[in-house]
Amino acid sequence: MIITTAGTGACPECGTPTVSIREAMPWCARCEWNLDGYDRAHQTPEFGWSWVDRRTHRLATRLTRQQYAALVGRPLESAGLGLAGTVTVVVSLLLLVGVLALAVLGAWLVFAYPFPNLAIVFGLALIGLAVALRPRFGRIDPDLEVLSREDAPELHALVEEVATAIGAPVPHVIGVDSRINAYATAVGLRRRRVLCLGLPLWGALDGQERVALLGHELGHFVNGDIRRLLVTDPALTMLGNAADLFRPMRGTQGSGLLELIGEWLGRILSWLVSRLLFLGHLVLVCTALRDSQRAEYLADELSARVAGTTGATRLLDVLLSHESVALVVRQGALGGQGPAGWRAGLRRSLAGTAERQPLVRQLSIREEASLFATHPPAGLRHRMLGARPWQDPGLVLGEARAERIDAELARHYDQAARMVSWSA
Structure with a gap:
């Protein structure tokens, strides 16, 4: 059940009485003062250290509000890969190249020297590492x-x-x-x-x-x-x-x-x-x-x-x-x-x-x-x-x-x- 109650007094920004539901930390419903605050008692920890969680929450809230403000006044449409998408694609390609390089180097060490040889052990280890790190595309x-x-x-x-x-x-x-x-x-x-x-x-x-x-x-x-x-x-x-x-x-x-x-x-x-x-x-x-x-x-x-x-x-x-x-x-x-x-x-x-x-x-x-x-x-x-x-x-x-x-x-x-x- 949701219970609406008065908060701890008036909002310091606009003077409106603060509100709270579900025993959450009070905020101002009019100007949204304190709505960005970190409510330790009602939010799931992400890193486990309250001082880190408090700062990352503030950063996330600021980024979320900035994104909303940037989008609310213009048409919403798929603009293709932006900066975040481009960075992600580039990193993906570099990781794929890295895993492929591990596999190639491992195969070379396995077959480049006559058996038995210690290089074969390292080669198999590199191949195993490449297999473990291979991308999974879901099922x-x-x-x-x-x-x-x-x-x-x-x-x-x-x-x-x-x-x-x-x-x-x-x-x-x-x-x-x-x-x-x-x-x-x-x-x-x-x-x-x-x-x-x-x-x-x-x-x-x-x-x-x-x-x-x-x-x-x-x-x-x-x-x-x-x-x-x-x-x-x-x-x-x-x-x-x-x-x-x-x-x-x-x-x-x-x-x-x-x-x-x-x-x-x-x-x-x-x-x-x-x-x-x-x-x-x-x-x-x-x-x-x-x-x-x-x-x-x-x-x-x-x-x-x-x-x-x-x-x-x-x-x-x-x-x-x-x-x-x-x-x-x-x-x-x-x-x-x-x-x-x-x-x-x-x-x-x-x-x-x-x-x-x-x-x-x-x-x-x-x-x-x-x-x-x-x-x-x-x-x-x-x-x-x-x-x-x-x-x-x-x-x-x-x-x-x-x-x-x-x-x-x-x-x-x-x-x-x-x-x-x-x-x-």
């Missing part, structure tokens, strides 16, 4: 229930219509799972496009919210998000994998003094190499995610284009109500209700908190700011859509068609409901 999640066109013709048709409306390619794979989420990604060397719909979320959405969800997710195939490009994947994964590879392992027991000293020195060296690689990974990820957050705003714009501004903003409010979605699905599962019951329960929940929803959006600006966030805060995304020209729906999903889609997914809904109820 389809084994938990994804793939839906063929024969399984769900209405859903496939709706996805195709939304894709056409926003100028996006149709996914190669459409599937569902039991999470309160949805995602679109590309996997493998051929970059097969995958769309996953979390059924607890999908079932709780009304028609235009579903269209908005599809518009946003399919928008990732045309919004220039560098996380989904083949040429940027190595930069975003290889250094992290290398850091894990060099992480010191647990020491041996009962060794002699010389062995213990050697092991101690080796662990120090491994720790230093691992931390340096991880630091490089963090820098690259933080750089790429700035561009990724820009792409999220464009995906929201495409969502509003097909579903209308009302549908797109309502979807963002539902995403801010993750706990409410879980609760209504869990209660519906225990009461034998299907998606229609979930939607009715969620509508009641959102109606009950409508007056406090602006504060929930504001608080998200504090709670969702992070150097490692793939999305801008939902409150700023909602604000961005509200600041742009109003859009009427380009595609309307009627109740009868939504029910036919639900009928195609009935068996999967039952499984999703059980998974949510068991996770209570």
Whole structure:
């Protein structure tokens, strides 16, 4: 339950009484004083040192607000690779060249000298290192229930219509799972496009919210998000994998003094190499995610284009109500209700908190700011859509068609409901 209370007094900037919800650190709802502050009691630590987390949070908040201010007054469109994308591509190519060089050098050491020779050992070690550091381009999640066109013709048709409306390619794979989420990604060397719909979320959405969800997710195939490009994947994964590879392992027991000293020195060296690689990974990820957050705003714009501004903003409010979605699905599962019951329960929940929803959006600006966030805060995304020209729906999903889609997914809904109820 959300409780709105007075804060610790008046705002020092504008004199308005401060507010708080969920026992969060008070802020001013009018001028947003103290909304950028780090609330240690309610925010998940990222590095584990409060003084570091406080400074990185302030940096993330400043960058997030600067990006919003730069985008709110101009058209949102995919501008191709910006500075962040170019840096990521260049680093990816350098890493690929480095791994290839390790493999080539290792092969040369194996075959350049007659057997047996110590060089063969080093050669095999280099080849093994190259194999361990090779880029991984992802694969389809084994938990994804793939839906063929024969399984769900209405859903496939709706996805195709939304894709056409926003100028996006149709996914190669459409599937569902039991999470309160949805995602679109590309996997493998051929970059097969995958769309996953979390059924607890999908079932709780009304028609235009579903269209908005599809518009946003399919928008990732045309919004220039560098996380989904083949040429940027190595930069975003290889250094992290290398850091894990060099992480010191647990020491041996009962060794002699010389062995213990050697092991101690080796662990120090491994720790230093691992931390340096991880630091490089963090820098690259933080750089790429700035561009990724820009792409999220464009995906929201495409969502509003097909579903209308009302549908797109309502979807963002539902995403801010993750706990409410879980609760209504869990209660519906225990009461034998299907998606229609979930939607009715969620509508009641959102109606009950409508007056406090602006504060929930504001608080998200504090709670969702992070150097490692793939999305801008939902409150700023909602604000961005509200600041742009109003859009009427380009595609309307009627109740009868939504029910036919639900009928195609009935068996999967039952499984999703059980998974949510068991996770209570």
